[in-house]
Every structure is written in C-alpha cells, then in structure tokens.
Amino acid sequence: MYRTKQLIALCMAMAMIMIFAGSAMAEAGPKININTAGVEELVQLDRVGPKYAERIVTYRTENGPFTAPEDIMLVAGIGEKTFEVNKDRIAVK
Numbered sequence: 001m002y003r004t005k006q007l008i009a010l011c012m013a014m015a016m017i018m019i020f021a022g023s024a025m026a027e028a029g030p031k032i033n034i035n036t037a038g039v040e041e042l043v044q045l046d047r048v049g050p051k052y053a054e055r056i057v058t059y060r061t062e063n064g065p066f067t068a069p070e071d072i073m074l075v076a077g078i079g080e081k082t083f084e085v086n087k088d089r090i091a092v093k
Helices: 002-025 050-063 069-074 080-086
Strands: none
Touching: 050 069, 069 080
16 A cells, blocks of 8 residues: 555656646747737737737837837736746747
8 A cells, every 4th residue: 555655656746747847848939020920920929819919019000110029018018927928939120
C-alpha cells in the first residue's frame, strides 16, 4: 500500500513537471505588427477581442503609426497587463 502511494505521488509529480515545462517552452506565437494588422490579426493577441482590435485600428488611423510596442497602451482600454502578456509578440516595423 505504501509503495502504491509513493508510485502515485511520483507519477503526479512527473505529470506536473511535464505540464509546466511544456507551457514554459511553448512559443508565444508570431509577431503581429500593430501598424499594419487588421482586426482579424489583432484578435490573436492575448486579452484583445474584436472591440479592442477595432480601437487599435481606429487609434492608428486617427493618430498615425505606433512608434514603439508600448504605444499600444495609448489605446483606450489597453493597459499594462495586456501589454505585458503581449510585449514579445508586438511589432511596429
């Protein structure tokens, strides 16, 4: 009985290690140029739905191209959290 519990605990630990290692090694996804992307492409960013994608397109139409990835935070409703989870996927050139 004790050996069975040890084996189960070991299997659970290995499963958890594999899950966390896999998600840590997963690719973030392709870069998305926020100056040229349409709504369909922008919604691929985490925490960006169609409403915020439209705001990004509207913002750049009215204000010109973004000069730095951080500029996405100038769009209403897009803050630090959204930028942080996407900063490695946002391109401006």
